[in-house]
Amino acid sequence: MHNFDITRARAETPGCGHVLHFNAAGASLPPQCVVDAQKAHLDLEAEMGGYEAADVRHDAIEHSYDAIAQLLNCQRDEIAIIENATRAWDMAFYAIPFNPGDRILTAQAEYGSNYIAYLQVAQRTGAVIEVIPNDEWGQVSVAALRQMMDARVKLISITHIPTNGGLVNPATEIGAVAREWNCLYLLDACQSAGQMPLDVQAIGCDMLSATGRKYLRGPRGSGFLYVRRAALAQLDPPMLDLHAATWVARDRYEVRADARRFENWETNYAAKIGLGVAVDYALNWGLAAIWARVHYLGELLRLRLAHVPGVAVRDLGKTRCGIVTFTHASHDPAAIKAALAAHHPRINVTTTSSFGTRLDMEARGLSLMVRASLHYYNDEDEIEQFCQALSVIG
Secondary structure, X not given: OOOOOHHHHHHOOHHHHOOEEOEOOOOOOOOHHHHHHHHHHHHHHHHHOHHHHHHHOHHHHHHHHHHHHHHHXXXXXXXXXXXXXXXXXXXXXXXXXXXXXXXXXXXXXXXXXXXXXXXXXHHHHOXXXXXEOEXXXXXEOHHHHHHHOOOOXXXXXXEOOOOOOOXXXXXXXXXXXXXHHOOEEEEEOOXXXXXXXXXXXXXXXXXXXXXXXXXXXXXXXXXXXXXXXXXXXXXXXXXXXOOOEEEEEOOEEXXXXXXXXXOOOOOOHHHHHHHHHHHHHHHHHOHXXXXXXXXXXXXXXXXXXXXXXXXXXXXXXXXXXXXXXXXXXXXXXXXXXXXXXXXXXXEEOEEEEOOOXXXXXXXXXXXXXXXXXXXXXXXXXXHHHHHHHHHHHO
16 A cells, blocks of 8 residues: 555544544544534634525535535435435435335345334334345345345345444445346445445445445534435435425425435535535545555454454455454453553544344344444554554453
């Protein structure tokens, strides 16, 4: 990775001077330009008023749609900017009209928030949830998915990169199956947006949700939803307001023709502008270069952890990402997290539990793991410091 300008990346990331941050999958350290963009808009609101500031910064706000469209290789009218990835995903999922017997196919490592939504809709509508088996690598088996398909499959809904386990699910191959059967395909890209290239034309998804705060290094409280233009007619937003629809007569309204039907009127404009700046910043580095760097660092950390006494790396997948999960023979994951936070300099990790990915964790006999997630601003020296700190704990 000698061609990656790590000096620039760290210089443009103020947090790198204060903390060893291995929690990008929770919330990345933002670059200075994102912080500056948010602060500037908040200052403008304080000086002239929120509505007036939004009018003055109209072009910057609208640019965020163009930036996200470039990130995903889609059209700007296929993008909705929403306050977080969960709400973006919800707006897509709850817009699908399910009927009794409709089948929802999902992954073994599906995220808990999504699975709770499946359960609620199944209870309300009589739709059924079915889990696609894993392949030998621990990721979604495309062969098994093909065998499960029939005309009753209403939705394939997959988390691209699960919150635990390190794997990258085969989103494009899954998309090919969805297209063959002409069923809806929803991709949760919460952990993949900003970490790796995403091309919705190649993937073949109808809907994609993502957050700003993780690998895109954007503001907390920002997210977005992609909805393929051809899929809009099949989706009825679960909530509407005067932004999403127009009240055209006493007894009639008309829903917007674009993806902004999934937005609502009030929003955090500083975060919206900051999200666009974060996407521009990622595009400037290049998603292929970011992915190569993050993949390299993830594999290096796994290699080094294999030599730390007591540590067992728990990652799955043929292709693995910057999320690295492990357990320790002698220490509880929560205790490791606390010990690393007390280290000088502070080391940030988090834990991942069966509450987030119950099916996967129970199948593997796990209840809690340490999750260390790297980004391109991390370096080899930090990995050595991290493993040394773990060795001392052990």
